[in-house]
Amino acid sequence: MSRIAFLACETTLPGSGHRRGDAFEHDLMVKSLEPALQVAGLDFAVIDWEAPLEAFDDVDLVMLGSAWNYQDKSMAFLAKLEALEALGIVVSNPAHVVRWNITKTYLRELAGRGAAAIPTLWLDRLNADDAHAAMDGFGTDRIVVKRQVGAGAEGQELLMRGEVPGDWQFEHPAMVQPFLEAITKEGELSFIFIDGELSHALRKKAADGEYRIQSLYGGTESAHEPSDSEATAARAIIDALPFDAPLYARIDMLRADDDTLMVMEAELIEPYLYPEQAPHLGERIARAVAKRLKT
Known part of the structure; x- marks a missing residue:
């Protein structure tokens, strides 16, 4: 029997004393995957990615x-x-x-391939003067500053004109974007692709007074039935990737004022895939995994 390992870490593993506030999402993914993989004749194990290589001796995928x-x-x-x-x-x-995906400069490459993307400045470091210059350049009073290597909005900052301390600095390589009202009105749309095919979509909304949509910050999700044009926009991001469609991808998008859907992230590393909005996600992934083990 082939064995599948689902990588976790010290902050998502059950029983850890340092478990994250959103580690329940790990539990939901395991609940979706384990029975579906077993039905497909595949053994399943959760392993800390930092475990010694010996822990993977009998793992196939x-x-x-x-x-x-x-x-x-x-x-x-x-x-x-x-x-x-x-x-x-x-x-x-x-x-x-x-x-390719670990540094968010991949978004610049996608834009060069024709993908609709949020206007972005890429800076190694920035201070208060740089932040105000970015606001001037974007013609806005609010900008969002994110780490170029980051996840889950960690270290992310929302800056407003007139409220940035003179000694403020962002100490990581950064991406700087205008704040877009759509994130607090319509919310972010996420499209889950399994083996290059659209599985499901969802709408993620921030809590009142927040703009970050992750569950750690009170964000909520609901199933979304994408229109043909929305599905086509998400598909265009998959088609713009410089390699064949991976096993899984989550394409996060935000609507511009002209109704264009712009890519916020192409999450290809360890995205949460929202099984609550897709009862058959486990079966889809099991079929895709089985296919990879045969090729």
């Missing part, structure tokens, strides 16, 4: 799962994935996809 501390250990994470591949283990998504 690894899913990156809920390795949600990778952004602070990115080089070690990539090295582990490459070591697993060197052992002949199928890694999904593969190390070369992770290397």
